[in-house]
Amino acid sequence: MAKIDEYDAIEKVIKQYIEGAAKGDIKLLAPIFDEKARLFGEGPPKGKRYDLDRDAYFKDQAAMPLDPPPGGKYRARLVSVQQIGPSAIAIVEEDGCWGPQNVSFVDIFSMSKIGDQWKIVNKTYTWTGGGD
Template identity: 30%
Template sequence: MKIKSLLLGLLMLVGFQIKVQAQSEDEGIKACINNYLDGVMQGDTARLNRAFHPTALLRSVNTNTGALQDLSVRKFVATTPAGGIQTRGGSTKLVSYSYIGVSALATVELRFGDFKYVDLLSMLKFGDNWKIVSRVFSRADLDATVKGTGAAPSTGAPAASKPPVVKKSSANVKPKADDGW
């Protein structure tokens, strides 16, 4: 009886720790996103600097020239209006986020009077802290909506019971170290 109680208690403790870990990841990601959104909203450069990795890139396409346009974090933070976008009637909104392992994605909106920016934020976890490493953004009309589901469409076919046989070649050799591919 004591062994059953001990095992039950141990399982409950492990389950609680797993749930706490998942909550802390959500909270960490949301903290990073909120640092960004509140920093933009209030013009708080310290919060913006906490949100971004120092080498993050901010990218878009120049709609006049069609050229790729890069902006450094330093320049973005420096050009954030004093008092933030709230002084211009702006608002912010978290649309969605997802994560796995040490990577996360978020979609946010920065709304202004007659247009909005939709930002796709890529984040990575450094130690215990999530940081934005890339902001890809687009200017859009206020009534424009983000499209897509984020999940691959189902083909309706049942999952195969065995993976297909792959011939061994030098092209299929896995690297011995995790090189990111």
């Protein structure tokens, strides 16, 4: 279990991710991702595999925000945080992405405390269906 101060710092990074991903706002996402961070996952569509570096991921996120205007359907929540020293795993559930299709994702963030800041070093996700 994460110490309270560390949990709060990790939660702050995840909240910034949620806001940035919803809007496709790279200015919000860039400071919380390590420069060498990667994204791995499958879908949508089913069977399409993603293995992207940070910049390619940002380009995709800007082109397809999870809650594009007029918005209002996207919801995300921090489900758990496990921390051991300067490493942590945060799990986030997202749903309502891209409108009424109810596309849902479970994101697993590998995080490291670099200097005095928590950074996302890897995002792995599972797409649970919808909007195919």
